[in-house]
Amino acid sequence: MSTAATKTILVLCTGNSCRSQMAEVLLNHHLPGVRVLSAGTQPEPKVSGNAITALREEGLPTAELYPKDIDAVKDEEIDLVVTVCDRAKETCPVFPREVKAIHLSFHDPHGEPLASFRAVRDDIKARLVPTVRQALDL
Secondary structure: OOOHHHOEEEEEEOOOOOHHHHHHHHHHHHOOOOEEEEEEOOOOOOOOHHHHHHHHOOOOOOOOOOOOEHHHOOOOOOOEEEEOOHHHHHOOOOOOOOOEEEEOOOOOOOOOOHHHHHHHHHHHHHHHHHHHHHHOOO
16 A cells, blocks of 8 residues: 555546546646546547646646556556446456445546536536545545
């Protein structure tokens, strides 16, 4: 397990192109001292342009974002797994050691207008940030 000052969170969804990417950036921003990664069970080829726009509108960094397969992060020392879509929850892989997990489902804005991405971004900020803070006793 990571030290208290460097807890690591994995945000998991299916495509790792919208919700989990936005959650990664928002959690990293709102929970200083916590390391947040994201991955997908079936990653898309690229991060959604509307997800990037919705994050940039908040002044958040997006340059390092790219979809990752769960295998790329499975060996990380994860303190908390957060699934943000029902399919990822159902197919969540088994990790090498026991890991605390929570599930909060968010609407999938893939293929929808920018307004849907903004709504999901704001929903993640409103519901996921405090839930993770509480789950990790931050």
